[in-house]
Amino acid sequence: MGSGQVTSSVPFEFQGKHVTVAGLGVSGVPAAKVLHGLGARVTVVNDGDDARAREQAAELEALGVTVRLGDGATLPEGTELIVTAPGWKPDKPLFTAAEAAGVPVWGDVELAWRLRGPGAADWLAVTGTNGKTTTVRMLASILGAAGLRTAAVGNIGVSLLDAVLGEEEYDVLAVELSSYQLHWAPSLRAHSAAVLNLAPDHLDWHGSMEAYARDKGRVYEGNRVACVYNADATAKPSTEDLVREADVEEGCRAVGFTLGTPGPSQLGVVEGILVDRAFVENRQKNAQELAEVSDVDPPAPHNIANALAAAALARAYGVPASAVRDGLRAFTPDDHRIAHVADVDGVAYIDDSKATNTHAAQASLAAYESVVWIAGGLAKGATFDELVTGAAKRLRGAVLVGRDRALIREALARHAPEVPVVDLDRTDTGAMLQAVQEAQRLARPGDTVLLAPACASMDMFTNYNKRGDAFAQAVRELGA
Known part of the structure; x- marks a missing residue:
């Protein structure tokens, strides 16, 4: 695991800048509105030209935003920044033209990260091929049980732009991030982060398993307290391999989770009890009971792993063991998940x-x-x-x-x-x-x-x- 002091994002002045938003939809429309509100000259380009797109375009044009439907390939003249919907593939002609012109490309997550104000809430970030939403919701439940002002945000629940710019104040955010979002978030630096697992997925978007894993591993860059990884993973590269490759702040620790008996700096399971040997004094000899396996709903093996990852991130933030237990008991799984x-x-x-x-x-x-x-x-x-x-x-x-x-x-x-x-x-x-x-x-x-x-x-x-x-x-x- 590399080390090195991480500097904050370079400020970007939006007033008067020509920003192109790539794609309408759930992330493009809010991003265009936010950028317009910050004084940017906004052009939205979109591949589709259906009834829904025209409706969204009319809404934006009424604000003074330029919208080009059916033309997502051409870089608008004078563009100084692109903010893209996460699903747009990196090999699109628009991005090829942007690279040639030296124009940076951000996703909505990068935009939200750059727009955080003074004293902004810390981010506890979760990615992985599977289990992200469940883990983030478990994490938010645990943080809430500790009395912290929090929300499940990102690829779930509250949008990151709303969380960052809204009136509600948060202590800490439980952030779900997809590989698409991480690909377009070069400046993101979380308090702590977890990669739950890695398996082939979205290879048609990323181009290879190596590129997919590399984008997942971006979540560890600049972590301050803990990089949480799956100690049971057998796939290559493993989540532990991604931790080793990450450049983090001095003192950041690698913390594993396992369905077996945990070693030092790990969370695991002993005789039906979720235990912590990472965030305790003298972790060579001591362990802290967190919850019972029966507190996890449903108590299937992969869901116990989700609970351990959520617990590890919460413990990295200083949450007491009792809040882990109470948060897991209060959690109810989403529909369509077992x-x-x-x-x-x-x-x-x-x-x-x-x-x-x-x-x-x-x-x-x-x-x-x-x-x-x-x-x-x-x-x-x-x-x-x-x-x-x-x-x-x-x-x-x-x-x-x-x-x-x-x-x-x-x-x-x-x-x-x-x-x-x-x-x-x-x-x-x-x-x-x-x-x-x-x-x-x-x-x-x-x-x-x-x-x-x-x-x-x-x-x-x-x-x-x-x-x-x-x-x-x-x-x-x-x-x-």
């Missing part, structure tokens, strides 16, 4: 629509002994051999839906040929009801029908929430 929908004829139906990649689906499948698996959607460049190999002994059957289901079917044929597979050749939203009916036919009392698609949802649904809602509705129809 949510128990119903039991029908002795079969449990579980909605984990949030499992949009293979790593998340692997954790979900590992939580149950005998599973009828509903999977499929947009693969995002993923392969499924490792996932199927690890889950094969647990599979009673599989029901496949969505555009890229053939990739999963072929992996099942290679590595679990004895598992019965129903391949539904349809991508309409009504396919979910048929999928649940087919899963019921395959299931036996004591089994779990698990929606853990290992794929994104946009081929059939607006988002994973809508997919989970369709699954739950189909299950309710079975029960009726």
Whole structure:
């Protein structure tokens, strides 16, 4: 783990500057409004030119913002800064032109970081392939239990710009950050940060696993107190490797979390108790009890890991052990994250629509002994051999839906040929009801029908929430 004093961000004077905002939507519109309010001359460029985009454009143009729809490739003349929506790929012609012209590119996270005022709240940052939202919400619950003014922000809940510029004052922020956001946030320097795990995801955006991991690892740059990593991770590069490569402030510590017995400078589990051997006196000999495994909802292995990571960040901020326990007890998981929908004829139906990649689906499948698996959607460049190999002994059957289901079917044929597979050749939203009916036919009392698609949802649904809602509705129809 490198060291070196980190300097603060160089101030950027927005008054009179020509700033181009790349992309409308949930981050572009607020960014354009904020920049216009700061006195910048704002031009918004957007690839799409649909009804929603025109509505947003009209709203901005009424303020005096210039909007160019259907033209996101050309760098507007005189641009001095680009603020981009996180989903825009780095290889877009707009950014190539910006690099050639020496124009900096920020994301909305970088903009929020630069706009913090004197005495701004510290950021406790969380990234990783899976578990980010749950961990951040657990962390906010723990911080709140300690009496701190806090919010879950970033890629979740309150927008970072609102948190930074709004009237509400915070002591500390629990910040969820995606790899996209970190790619465009070169100046971010968190109090402490965690990378929960690393598995292939969004490789179509980043270009390679190495580039994806490098962007995740940016969250550790300049950390002041703790870099929290997954001590159980076996993937390469590991989250610990990213800590070693990070340039942090003098005195910043590497703190691991493990589902096993923790060593010094780690948090872990001993006989059903979450314990801390990192933020205690004489950590070579002492440990602090934080909470019981039963305080974590649900107490599945990957969720216990989330709780340990949240606890580590909270402890790095000085939160007492009692607040970790109280915060975890008060936490309730979001919908579509291993949510128990119903039991029908002795079969449990579980909605984990949030499992949009293979790593998340692997954790979900590992939580149950005998599973009828509903999977499929947009693969995002993923392969499924490792996932199927690890889950094969647990599979009673599989029901496949969505555009890229053939990739999963072929992996099942290679590595679990004895598992019965129903391949539904349809991508309409009504396919979910048929999928649940087919899963019921395959299931036996004591089994779990698990929606853990290992794929994104946009081929059939607006988002994973809508997919989970369709699954739950189909299950309710079975029960009726």
